Amino acid sequence: MVSFGGLARKLFGSANDRRVRSYQPKVQAIGALEAAMQKLSDDELAGKTAEFRQMIAEGKTIDDLLVPAFAVVREASRRVLKMRPFDVQLIGGMILNDNSIAEMKTGEGKTLVATLPVYLNALAGKGVHVVTVNDYLARRDAATMGRLYGFLGLTTGVIVHGLSDEERRAAYACDITYATNNELGFDYLRDNMKYDRTQMVQRGHNYAIVDEVDSILVDEARTPLIISGPLDDRSDLYTTIDAFIPRLSPEDYEIDEKQRSANFSEAGTEKLEKMLREAGLLKGNALYDVENVAIVHHVNNALKAHKLFQRDKDYIVRNDEVVIIDEFTGRMMPGRRYSDGQHQALEAKEKVTIQPENQTLASITFQNYFRMYDKLAGMTGTAATEAEEFSNIYGLDVVEVPTNLPIKRIDDHDEVYRTAEEKYQAIITEIKAAHEKGQPVLVGTTSIEKSELLATLLKQAGFQNFQVLNARYHEQEAYIVSQAGVPGAVTIATNMAGRGTDIQLGGNLEMRLERELEGMEPGPERDAREAAVVAEVKALKEKALAAGGLYVIASERHESRRIDNQLRGRSGRQGDPGRSKFYLSLQDDLMRIFGSDRMDGMLQKLGLKEGEAIVHPWINKALERAQKKVEARNFDIRKNLLKYDDVLNDQRKVIFEQRIELMDAPSISEYVADMRHDVVNEMVVQHIPERAYAEQWDAKGLKAAVQQTLNLDLPVEEWVKEEGIAEDDIRARLAEAADKAAAEKAERFGPEVMTYVERQVVLQTLDHLWREHIVNLDHLRSVIGFRGYAQRDPLQEYKAEAFELFQSLLNNLRSAVVSQLMRVEIMRQPAEQPPLPDMEAHHIDASTGEDEFGSRDRSQFLAEEATVAPENRDPNDPSTWGRVSRNEPCPCGSGQKYKHCHGAFA
Structure with a gap:
């Protein structure tokens, strides 16, 4: 029986379809101008920018100029970038101009789409910020798209780690500025710690387009961006308290994995009070007396460190350090530390050197930072599952942009096994079958531990020809990802969100050419080699297409449907065929937390034999419900964080506005x-x-x-x-x-x-x-x-x-x-601005797992690290390399230039 809502959707289309259709008249109007634009000379086309700016000065609005401006960008893109935006890309650009989020599938050209509204909004001269998830993408996109903007007479700047204040000020003064979310937030906080208005680098918050908007405004919104400075050493206290936890028994505490919380029971509190009293740490009679607030905080952290945080899942220990593993990407995050003493508690647990705690000097959530923009938009491949959050918190609608070509990917139902061993055996059998017919395979895992377990099992099964891409081996990741579409390639990877490199069937031609033509002089030999590589990639693509395209195999469902969709979306780009399937077991975290005990008993009663799987649409729906519960819980966490941060934000605004008034x-x-x-x-x-x-x-x-x-x-x-x-x-x-x-x-x-x-x-x-x-x-x-x-x-x-x-x-x-x-008394000497305090920035972008700031000294943040003599560099330790020239041989000893090796990920 069809519901009334279903019938209405069939007759009139969904709200999303109607929104997309509403842009069609403008698409047609832009198309009608195409012939006229093609007749213009380069100078005449570039001269349109000055014409548009004159119109704005005379009272026209940005939206009045949308059709001619988009037509100019389409023609300029065709001439400069050799890419002509499709009609669906024009629609994506209009959605971004309408304070909304454009959801576009992987490989549909989001970077090009952004150029349309960026150019249009830059005409007002107030600055446009394009926000990316890492320095590599900011540099890449600014360099590529900067050619287009430069042709049209606009200036482009880029904000990345290691720039001086003068360089930052110049980049923000450009018409268009590419930057990472961390750098933008950090600059805002630093600006509001300056003592002279002329020292500030940002010039306002007019319009921002956020790439990978779900990563930045959802995943990273759980924790604030914090600028901190070091406090006194209290390592003895952490070590003393850490020794108490192993002396407790299970009835002394309660663990809630769903809520990620740990609390002491009444019996546990009494035991702790006795231990603390003996150690001379307890003031008054009871643990929860007001004078013991700090001690309560420390013992709670120690309990969480022992009972909630797992080594090799949440963190690894390397070089006398506890290094966090990002839950979304499975990658190491060197330099990132848990706040509020939690990292010190983990260091005490693992018996490594305890680093001093930091005091917060300034902080802001990305939610409150990006809500300062007069106009905000975003783009990603996966946002629909978080549409409610985007609407509630940022006032952004999510609009799904149709693909240029129909999606041919086949999404199989999940296969559920009773045990993890059976599941992994089934995955290995499937990998072998796909490999034998020449189909490229991408295997997604949720952690480093599981990536390495799967790699070990593959080796034991006699399979050697595969790549592992995770936190431990991510140096060559861009190239590994770029070649994951070669026929027969098997790539095991932790979460694939925000890698910034497309998996193209047959392999990524650009990266192949860059690597294989490195060092070759222009001439017949180079031309012949280039032609050979182009022909080889073309043949490999045909072979991969014939084998069914990229096969995405997932070894587990993630807490968030969006992360699963990101993995699925790696296959079937731009109309290519593809396939995806999730393999699950009742021992998986998601299944275990959401009551798989009853299901296990039921499957045994139904006579499910070892090695057999249950496959049914109902299972998919049940899992989706479980994921929705987790997503709702995470949304509540972020919403709650925002409610509290709003209190601080109101006060922050008063203080920061007061500072600017005083400076002005x-x-x-x-x-x-x-x-x-x-x-x-x-x-x-x-x-x-x-x-x-x-x-x-x-x-x-x-x-x-x-x-x-x-x-x-x-x-x-x-x-x-x-x-x-x-x-x-x-x-x-x-x-x-x-x-x-x-x-x-x-x-x-x-x-x-x-x-x-x-x-x-x-x-x-x-x-x-x-x-x-x-x-x-x-x-x-x-x-x-x-x-x-x-x-x-x-x-x-x-x-x-x-x-x-x-x-x-x-x-x-x-x-x-x-x-x-x-x-105050004045000593006669030249006036100097007081120095900013020693600073460290703490935040991670969930898409790349990289901390652009780390725990380095941020007091001036004026230059990259000093150059280090080659003989003093340890090839295995990038922290000893200092500043490396882009064209210098990479210190790791690979023989490649730094810009094509480790410099590509810097």
Whole structure:
């Protein structure tokens, strides 16, 4: 029986179909201009940019120019890039221009699609940011598409790791700027720690297109981008607490794998209290007394380290370091560390050197950073499953763009086995069968451990000809991925999201040519070699097509349907044939967590024999429901994080706006004078109660406060004894004396110097108190959840207490600034801007597994590492290489140029 909704969709199409159809008139209008555009000379075509900008100056809107601008880009792309955007790509560009997310399948040309709205929106001259997931893609796309923009008279900049502030400022000043999400967020935070407006590098947030939008705005939105500085060493405390956990028994704690939480039972709490008391670490009588908040935090981290984090799944130990494994890509993330002392707890567990903890200097979530843009859009191959989140948090609709050619990939039903051993045996049998007929195979796994297990099983089965691509061996990954479509190739890989390299049937021609023509001089020999490679790739593609295209075999379902879809989407690009199948067992994490015990018993009763699989659409639906539950839980985590960060974000905006006002103002003497009067008023209110008799006034306390804060020795006690004196008279005398002292100081220093001193004192004091405030809010966040046990809403409690802490910050700011300015003396020497504090940036992009920042010194972030002499470089340790020239032989000893070897992934 067909539902009414189903019938309506058949008659009128889905909402997505109707949205796509609505762009057709504009597509036709752009097509109608094509012949006219082709008749223009290069100079005439490039001159259209100046014409469009003149129209905008005369009052036309960006949207008014969409049709002619897209027609210009289509023709310029055909001439410069030798690529003519298809009609569906024009539709993708219109979706991006409409503050929406364009979901386009792998291989459909998202990078080219972005050029259409980028050019259109850059005409306004306010800057357009194209956001990528790693430096390699930012450089590649800026270099390739920069040719197109340059032809049309627009400037292109790129922001990657290792640029100076001057280089960053110049890149942001360009019409179009390619950058990674981490660099954008880090620059924003650093800008708001500068002491002079001219030092800031960003120039506003006009329009951004986010590539791999699901990775950046969903996966990475669970944790904030944090700028931190080192704190004192507390490794002894971590080691001491770590020794307690192995002494506990299972009934002393409760583990919830779904929620990734670990808590102590009542019996466990009593045991811990005894151990902590013996170690002299417990204050008061009970663990959960307020003075033990820090200790509770440490013991909880130690419990999680032992019971929730698994070695070789969540992290590996290498070179006396705990290195995190990214849950989405299975790749190592050198330099990335868990926050809040969790990484130190893991280091104590693994008996490696415990690195000092960091204090947060500034932080922001990518959710709040990207919501600052006046106009935001995104593109990816997989966003539909997260459509609700994009709509709720960012106000972005997800629109699926039809493929240029129909998808021919066959998606088989899942095969479910009782045990992991049976599942892996079935996978190996399938790999061998596909390999024998020359079909390229991509095997997806969810972790390094499983990649290596599968590789071992393949070797034991006598199969040697395969590639393993995971966190341990990712140096040559771009080339491995590029050749995964060669007939008979078998590639085992952890999650394939955001690799940035297409798997093309027959192999990637561009990368083959780049590698095989390296070092050859132009001439007949090079031309012959190029022709041979082109012919070989063409023949290999025909062979791969005949064998059925790329076969994607997945060894497990991921928590998120989107990650599974990304893996599937590697096959069947641009109308190629392909196939995908998931092999599961009841011992898989997803099946185990979501109640496979009953299913196991049921399958045994049904007489399922060893080696047999159950295949049924119902199984797929059940698994999809389980994945939806996990996705909903993860969405709740991100939504909850955002609710709390919104509180901090409101305060962050106030502080950052205040800083900019202070830097922009020609003089802040009035602002400082208001502070001084507020401080005087607070002192009077504190020591002279309202409606109190003169003999009840605390004259002695007021005199001491005036001496301490205003640095003035005034006869306050004599004033109080005067007949008929009122509190307003006292207030006026104090304000007058303070103003007089400040004016004398200003006259002595000179107005220019005094303005500089006031500005620096206010900004530096504000920054210091803001950092303390962030730490206080972090501590408040870690304990506020317990208010729920008292039937109080933790979020409302957090809002109320965060507001009180913010008021306290403002009061302390006034007092500290006035106190410093009343004491400051100037030593005659050239004025220098105070240095920024030592900084580290912490965040990872879930698509690449790379931390562009790592745990290196970020105090100036002005240049790449210094050049190191070749004899001092260890070929096996890239951290010893320093700065390597792009055309220098790679220090790893491969014989290739650095730019074609390790430099390709830098």
